[in-house]
Amino acid sequence: MDLGPHAGFIIAAYIIATAVVAALVGWVTADHTAQKRALAELERRGITRRSAESRPMQIKEPA
Amino acid sequence: MALIDLANPTRFVALVERVLPWLVAATLIAFAFGLWGAYLAPDDYQQGATVKIMFIHVPNAWLSMFVWATMSAAALGTLVWRHPLADVAAKCAAPIGAAFTFLALATGSLWGRPMWGTYWVWDARLTSELVLFIMYLALIALWRTVDDPSRAGRAAAVLTLVGAINLPIIKFSVDWWNTLHQPASVFRVGGPAIDWSMLMPLLVMAIAFTLLFVTLHLAAMRNEIMRRRVRTLMLIQAERAA
Numbered sequence: 001m002d003l004g005p006h007a008g009f010i011i012a013a014y015i016i017a018t019a020v021v022a023a024l025v026g027w028v029t030a031d032h033t034a035q036k037r038a039l040a041e042l043e044r045r046g047i048t049r050r051s052a053e054s055r056p057m058q059i060k061e062p063a
Numbered sequence: 064m065a066l067i068d069l070a071n072p073t074r075f076v077a078l079v080e081r082v083l084p085w086l087v088a089a090t091l092i093a094f095a096f097g098l099w100g101a102y103l104a105p106d107d108y109q110q111g112a113t114v115k116i117m118f119i120h121v122p123n124a125w126l127s128m129f130v131w132a133t134m135s136a137a138a139l140g141t142l143v144w145r146h147p148l149a150d151v152a153a154k155c156a157a158p159i160g161a162a163f164t165f166l167a168l169a170t171g172s173l174w175g176r177p178m179w180g181t182y183w184v185w186d187a188r189l190t191s192e193l194v195l196f197i198m199y200l201a202l203i204a205l206w207r208t209v210d211d212p213s214r215a216g217r218a219a220a221v222l223t224l225v226g227a228i229n230l231p232i233i234k235f236s237v238d239w240w241n242t243l244h245q246p247a248s249v250f251r252v253g254g255p256a257i258d259w260s261m262l263m264p265l266l267v268m269a270i271a272f273t274l275l276f277v278t279l280h281l282a283a284m285r286n287e288i289m290r291r292r293v294r295t296l297m298l299i300q301a302e303r304a305a
Contacts, residue, residue, distance in 0.1 A: 001102065004112040006177040013116045013170045017123075020162050021275065027158070028282045035289035042296045047303075 070147045072288045079285045086278040093271035100264025107261070113177055114261065120170040122269040123163045126276055127195060128230050130160030133280075134202075135227045138220035148284070150216025151291075153223060154206050155283035159276055161199035168192060179243060187236035188244035191229060198226045212291060 003010050042048075097118065107114035134156045140149030171189070172182040183189065202219055209215035237246045257265065 002112070003115070004106070006111070006113050009173045009177050010112060010115050013119055013173045016169050016173075017119045017166055020166055024159060024162055024279055028279055028286065031286045032282065032289075035286050035293060038293045039289060039296075042293065042300070045300075047296045047300045 072148065072291075075148060076285050076288055079281045083278065083282060083285075086274065086281065090271060090274040090278050093267060093274050097264055097268035097271045100267055104261050104264050110178060113174060116170050116174040117261075118264055118268045120167060120174060121265055122272040123170065124167040124192070125269060126272050127160060127164035127167050127192065128233060129273070130156050130163060130276060131195065131199075131223070131227065131230060134160065134223045138223040141216050141220040142224075148288075150212065150220065151284050151287045152280070153216065153219060154212075155287050156280055157199055157202045157206065159279050159283070161196065161203065163272070163276070164192065164196040164199055168196060184243050186242040186244055187240040188233065188242050191233045191236050195226075195229055195233060198222075198229065202226075212294075 101115055101118040104115065104118070106112050110117075134153045137149045137153035137156070140146040141153065168189075171192075175184075176182050202222060205219050205222060206215050209218060236242060237244055
C-alpha cells in the first residue's frame with residue numbers, strides 16, 4: 001500500500017492511537033487485578049461487612 | 064431493568080460481568096471492519112493518503128465531546144437525583160475522555176503538519192479542544208485531591224456542568240470565528256459532504272471507538288465499585304484495631 005510522501009505522519013498517527021488504546025486497556029485490566037487481590041486479602045483476614053455487623057452491641061450503663 | 068435497579072452496586076457489577084465479554088467482542092469486530100475499510104478507502108483528491116488519519120482523528124474528536132456530555136448527565140445524576148452510581152460513572156469516564164481528547168489533538172497535529180504546514184495554530188477549534196483536554200486533567204486532579212468519594216463527586220459534578228459550556232463552543236467554533244480548521248463535513252445542513260467510500264469507514268470507526276468507550280467505562284466503573292468496597296473494609300479494619 002503506497003501511503004504517499006507523508007507516510008510517516010500516517011503511520012505515526014496509527015502507532016500513537018494503538019499505544020493510547022493499549023494503555024487504557026492495560027490500566028483497566030491492571031486496576032481490576034489489583035482490586036480483586038485487595039478484596040481477596042481482606043476476605044482472607046476475615047474483614048467483611050457482615051462480620052462487622054455480627055459483633056455484639058455494647059450497651060453502656062447510664063452514669 | 065429500571066435505572067434505579069442499577070443503583071445497587073452488587074447488581075450493577077453482576078450485570079457488567081455478564082455483558083463485558085460481548086462488548087469486548089463487538090468492539091474488536093467493529094475495529095476490524097473499520098480498519099479494513101480505512102485500508103481500502105481511496106486517497107482524497109487534495110489530501111492524498113493523509114485522509115486515512117481522519118479515520119482516527121474525527122471519531123476521537125466526536126468522542127472527546129460525547130464523553131464530557133456523558134459526564135454532565137452523570138453530574139446531574141449526582142446533584143439532582145442523587146443516584147448512587149452517578150459519581151462513579153463520572154469519575155471513571157474522565158481518564159477515558161482525556162485519552163480521546165489527546166488522540167484528537169495529536170492526530171490532528173500529525174494531519175496538520177503536511178496539510179497546513181504547521182503542527183498547531185491558535186484557531187478557535189484547536190484552542191477550545193485544548194481547553195477541553197486541560198479541563199479533563201483538572202477534573203482527574205480534583206478526584207485525586209479529595210479523599211472522601213462523595214465530597215469529591217459533588218465538587219467534580221459542579222466543575223463538569225460548568226465545563227459543559229465548552230461543548231457548543233467547540234462544535235460551533237468553525238462557524239462563529241474565522242478558523243483554519245474546516246467547517247463540519249458530516250453533521251451539516253444538506254447532509255455529509257464526504258463520499259460514501261470514505262464516510263462508511265469513518266462511521267464504522269466512530270462506532271468502534273464508541274463501543275471501546277462503553278466497554279472501558281463499564282469495566283472501570285466495576286473497578287471503582289470494588290475500590291470503594293476495599294476502602295470501606297479497610298476503614299472497618301482500622302476501627303476494629305483502634
